[in-house]
Amino acid sequence: MVTINENYLKLKAGYLFPEIARRVTAFAEANPDAPIIKLGIGDVTEPLPEACRVAMIKAVEEMGDRDSFKGYGPEQGYEFLREKIVRHDFQSRGCDITADEIFISDGSKCDCGNILDIFGHDNTIAVTDPVYPVYVDTNVMAGHTGPAREDGTYEGLIYLPISAENNFTAEIPDYKVDLVYLCFPNNPTGAAATREHLQQWVDYAHTHGSLLLFDAAYEAFITEDDIPHSIYEIPGARDCAIEFRSFSKNAGFTGTRCAFTVVPKTIKVKASDGTDVELHRLWNRRQSTKFNGVSYIVQRGAEAVYTEAGQTQVRKLIRFYLENARIIREKLSEAGIQTYGGVNAPYVWVKTPHGLSSWDFFDKLLHTCNVVGTPGSGFGAAGEGYFRISAFNSRENVETAMQRITEKFKV
Amino acid sequence: MVTINENYLKLKAGYLFPEIARRVTAFAEANPDAPIIKLGIGDVTEPLPEACRVAMIKAVEEMGDRDSFKGYGPEQGYEFLREKIVRHDFQSRGCDITADEIFISDGSKCDCGNILDIFGHDNTIAVTDPVYPVYVDTNVMAGHTGPAREDGTYEGLIYLPISAENNFTAEIPDYKVDLVYLCFPNNPTGAAATREHLQQWVDYAHTHGSLLLFDAAYEAFITEDDIPHSIYEIPGARDCAIEFRSFSKNAGFTGTRCAFTVVPKTIKVKASDGTDVELHRLWNRRQSTKFNGVSYIVQRGAEAVYTEAGQTQVRKLIRFYLENARIIREKLSEAGIQTYGGVNAPYVWVKTPHGLSSWDFFDKLLHTCNVVGTPGSGFGAAGEGYFRISAFNSRENVETAMQRITEKFKV
Numbered sequence: 001m002v003t004i005n006e007n008y009l010k011l012k013a014g015y016l017f018p019e020i021a022r023r024v025t026a027f028a029e030a031n032p033d034a035p036i037i038k039l040g041i042g043d044v045t046e047p048l049p050e051a052c053r054v055a056m057i058k059a060v061e062e063m064g065d066r067d068s069f070k071g072y073g074p075e076q077g078y079e080f081l082r083e084k085i086v087r088h089d090f091q092s093r094g095c096d097i098t099a100d101e102i103f104i105s106d107g108s109k110c111d112c113g114n115i116l117d118i119f120g121h122d123n124t125i126a127v128t129d130p131v132y133p134v135y136v137d138t139n140v141m142a143g144h145t146g147p148a149r150e151d152g153t154y155e156g157l158i159y160l161p162i163s164a165e166n167n168f169t170a171e172i173p174d175y176k177v178d179l180v181y182l183c184f185p186n187n188p189t190g191a192a193a194t195r196e197h198l199q200q201w202v203d204y205a206h207t208h209g210s211l212l213l214f215d216a217a218y219e220a221f222i223t224e225d226d227i228p229h230s231i232y233e234i235p236g237a238r239d240c241a242i243e244f245r246s247f248s249k250n251a252g253f254t255g256t257r258c259a260f261t262v263v264p265k266t267i268k269v270k271a272s273d274g275t276d277v278e279l280h281r282l283w284n285r286r287q288s289t290k291f292n293g294v295s296y297i298v299q300r301g302a303e304a305v306y307t308e309a310g311q312t313q314v315r316k317l318i319r320f321y322l323e324n325a326r327i328i329r330e331k332l333s334e335a336g337i338q339t340y341g342g343v344n345a346p347y348v349w350v351k352t353p354h355g356l357s358s359w360d361f362f363d364k365l366l367h368t369c370n371v372v373g374t375p376g377s378g379f380g381a382a383g384e385g386y387f388r389i390s391a392f393n394s395r396e397n398v399e400t401a402m403q404r405i406t407e408k409f410k411v
Numbered sequence: 412m413v414t415i416n417e418n419y420l421k422l423k424a425g426y427l428f429p430e431i432a433r434r435v436t437a438f439a440e441a442n443p444d445a446p447i448i449k450l451g452i453g454d455v456t457e458p459l460p461e462a463c464r465v466a467m468i469k470a471v472e473e474m475g476d477r478d479s480f481k482g483y484g485p486e487q488g489y490e491f492l493r494e495k496i497v498r499h500d501f502q503s504r505g506c507d508i509t510a511d512e513i514f515i516s517d518g519s520k521c522d523c524g525n526i527l528d529i530f531g532h533d534n535t536i537a538v539t540d541p542v543y544p545v546y547v548d549t550n551v552m553a554g555h556t557g558p559a560r561e562d563g564t565y566e567g568l569i570y571l572p573i574s575a576e577n578n579f580t581a582e583i584p585d586y587k588v589d590l591v592y593l594c595f596p597n598n599p600t601g602a603a604a605t606r607e608h609l610q611q612w613v614d615y616a617h618t619h620g621s622l623l624l625f626d627a628a629y630e631a632f633i634t635e636d637d638i639p640h641s642i643y644e645i646p647g648a649r650d651c652a653i654e655f656r657s658f659s660k661n662a663g664f665t666g667t668r669c670a671f672t673v674v675p676k677t678i679k680v681k682a683s684d685g686t687d688v689e690l691h692r693l694w695n696r697r698q699s700t701k702f703n704g705v706s707y708i709v710q711r712g713a714e715a716v717y718t719e720a721g722q723t724q725v726r727k728l729i730r731f732y733l734e735n736a737r738i739i740r741e742k743l744s745e746a747g748i749q750t751y752g753g754v755n756a757p758y759v760w761v762k763t764p765h766g767l768s769s770w771d772f773f774d775k776l777l778h779t780c781n782v783v784g785t786p787g788s789g790f791g792a793a794g795e796g797y798f799r800i801s802a803f804n805s806r807e808n809v810e811t812a813m814q815r816i817t818e819k820f821k822v
Contacts, residue, residue: 064458069663114701120417141700
C-alpha cells in the first residue's frame with residue numbers, strides 16, 4: 001500500500017487565488033454580461049516590454065539554426081543573464097554579490113517553496129500575519145506544522161502580527177527563530193522596510209544563528225530613496241539571508257516566467273557532525289538534480305530588461321502601475337476609506353468599510369460593483385477586516401472600478 | 412541554529428552529468444585544439460522544428476498587445492495544449508485519459524523529482540540498475556534511503572538488475588514494493604518493453620497496491636509496431652500508474668523546456684484514517700502551490716508539435732537520430748563491439764571493449780578519440796562495464812566518432 005504525504009490533508013481549503021477564481025467564475029457564469037474588473041490576483045496587464053520581445057524573437061530564430069541552437073543550458077542559468085543581474089541589481093547598489101551566487105529559475109513562488117528542500121524539518125519558522133500564503137502552505141506540505149486552527153493559522157508556526165500600529169513591520173522577537181520569512185515591499189500590505197528595520201533583522205539573525213528568507217519580488221516599485229532594494233544593502237546580510245527576485249512584476253513576466261534566487265556562498269550552517277556546510281552547495285545540488293534551467297528564449301528576454309531600452313520600458317511600466325496605485329489610494333481616501341501601502345508597492349491595503357469581514361466585502365464588491373479584489377483574511381488571521389487592491393490593470397479599468405466602489409461604499 | 416536536510420550529505424559525488432562536464436572541460440582546456448565530439452549527455456543537436464518556432468514568434472508578438480497579452484496562466488497548463496496532448500498522444504492510441512489529467516511542466520526531470528512531494532516517507536521504492544540517476548538521487552534527498560554503499564548503491568532502495576540476460580527488463584519481484592520506477596524506452600540501455608512485460612507490472616501493482624512511475628520521455632523513438640507508447644495502453648494502468656512525458660527528445664525542447672505528467676483521477680490511495688485520497692488532487696495542490704505554469708510562449712511552441720507541419724518535422728528529426736543510432740550500432744558491431752538498444756531509443760548501450768571499466772573507457776575515449784560518452788557505471792553498479800552512446804549529434808560527427816572508435820578499439 002502506497003502512503004501519501006498526509007501533511008497535504010492539513011491544508012485548509014484551496015490556495016487563496018484558486019478560491020477567488022472559483023467565486024469569480026461562478027459569478028461570471030451566472031451574470032455573463034457583468035463588466036467585471038479584476039484587481040485581485042497580482043497579475044500584470046500591460047504588454048511585455050518591446051526590448052524583451054525583440055530579444056525573444058531573436059532567440060527563437062537562433063533555435064532554428066544548428067550552429068546557434070541551444071539544448072540543455074546550465075541548471076543555474078546562463079552566464080550572460082547572471083552577470084547582468086549581479087552588476088545591475090546588486091553591485092551597482094554596493095552589494096557584494098557575485099554571478100555564481102545567482103540561480104535563475106522559472107518563478108519566485110517555485111523557489112520560495114523549493115528552498116525548504118535543503119533545510120531540516122526541526123527548524124522553528126516565523127512568518128508575518130498577514131502573509132503571502134505560499135510561505136505557509138509550503139511549510140504545511142513539508143510537515144513543519146501541526147494541524148490548522150479554527151482561525152486558519154497552523155500550530156507550530158510562529159506568526160508575527162503586522163498592522164497599522166507597527167507600520168506593517170513585525171516586532172523583532174526576543175526569542176530564537178531559525179527561519180524568518182520577510183517580504184519587502186510587502187505583499188499584501190504594500191509596506192516597505194527601512195534600512196534600520198532590516199538592520200535589526202540582520203543583527204537578530206547573527207545573534208541567533210537564524211536565516212532570513214527575503215522576498216524582494218516587488219523591489220522595482222520602491223519610490224522612496226532611503227528604502228533598500230536588496231537585503232544585501234545591509235551589512236552582514238551576506239552571512240544570513242537568501243533573497244528571492246522576479247521578473248514578473250517589473251517586466252511583466254507573469255506569463256513568460258523568469259525569476260532568480262540569491263544564495264551567497266558565505267552562508268554556512270553546521271551539520272550535526274559539526275562540519276560547516278555551505279547552503280550554496282546544497283541549493284546548487286538541489287537545482288542540478290531537480291531542475292533543468294529556464295528556457296533559453298526566456299532568459300534572453302530577461303537579459304533584455306538590462307539594456308538601455310529595456311530599462312526605459314520597465315521604468316515606464318512601473319510608473320504606470322504606481323500611478324494606478326496613487327489613484328486607488330486617493331479615490332478611496334476621498335470616499336473615507338482608510339488605505340495603506342501603494343507608495344513603494346503595487347498593492348493598496350484597504351480597511352474594509354462598514355466593519356465588513358474580508359470575504360463579505362469581497363462578495364459585495366463582486367456582486368454590486370463587479371470588482372474583484374483579494375480578501376485580507378486570505379493572507380492570514382490578522383488580515384481579517386482588510387482587503388488588498390492591486391494596481392495591475394488599465395488606467396480606465398482602475399478609474400471605473402474606483403468610481404463604482406466609492407459610489408457604493410462611501411463612508 | 413538552522414538545520415539542513417542532511418540527506419543531501421549522503422549523495423555520492425556529483426550528479427553524473429556535471430561530473431562528465433567537469434572532465435570534458437578539464438580535457439578541453441588542456442587540449443584546446445582537440446576536435447571533441449559529444450555523444451554523452453542525451454542532448455539534442457538539430458534545430459527546433461519550424462512549426463514550433465513560428466508558433467513561438469507569434470506568441471511573443473501576442474505578448475506585445477494588451478488585448479492578447481498573457482499573464483499568469485493555469486498552473487496545470489493551458490487547455491489548448493492539454494487538449495491536443497490528450498487527443499494525439501493518448502485517445503488516438505485507445506488510452507482513456509482526459510485533458511484535466513495532464514499537467515504541463517517545465518521538464519520531466521523536475522516532475523520525476525517533485526512527484527515525491529506527495530508521497531509518504533515510508534514507502535518501499537524500487538529502481539532498475541542501471542537507472543536514470545535522478546530517480547535515485549531525489550529519493551536520497553527526500554530521506555528515503557540510508558547511506559551509500561561502496562558500489563554507489565544506497566541502503567534502503569530496492570535495485571532490480573537489468574542486463575542482456577533479461578533483455579534489460581527487470582524480473583517482476585515476488586515481494587511487495589510500493590513505488591516502482593520504470594523507464595521505457597529505457598535510459599540508459601535503449602531497451603523497449605513489450606506489452607506483456609508492462610501488463611505484468613500493472614498486474615503486479617494491482618496485486619500489491621503499488622504505484623508505477625512510468626517515464627516515457629523517449630516514446631517518440633519507438634519503431635516497432637507492437638511496443639506500447641504509453642503505460643495507459645495496458646488495461647488497468649489508469650488505477651496504478653503515473654506517466655512522465657517530455658517535448659525534449661521528440662521536438663528538441665531540451666533548451667526550450669516543456670514536458671507533462673499524467674495523473675489519472677482514478678488512482679486512489681488510502682490515508683491513515685481509511686479515507687480514499689485521489690493522487691490527482693494532491694498533485695494538483697502541489698503544482699498550484701509550488702509552481703506557476705510554463706511560459707505561455709513555450710506552451711504555444713509545444714502545441715505546434717501537434718499540427719500537421721509539426722508532426723512531419725518531428726518525425727523527420729526522430730528518423731534522423733534513429734539513423735544515427737543505426738550507424739552507431741552497425742559500426743561498433745563491425746568492429747566486434749557488442750551493442751544493445753538503439754532501435755526504439757536514441758541510446759546505444761555498449762559493452763566496453765577489452766574489459767575496460769566504464770570510467771576507464773570514458774577517459775580513454777576522451778583522450779584518444781576525443782569522443783564523449785557516458786560511463787555505464789554512472790547509472791548504477793550493474794552498469795559497470797557498459798557505456799552509453801547517444802545518437803544526438805550531426806551525421807558527420809556520428810560518422811567521424813565511429814570511425815575514430817572503431818580504429819582504436821577494434822576487438
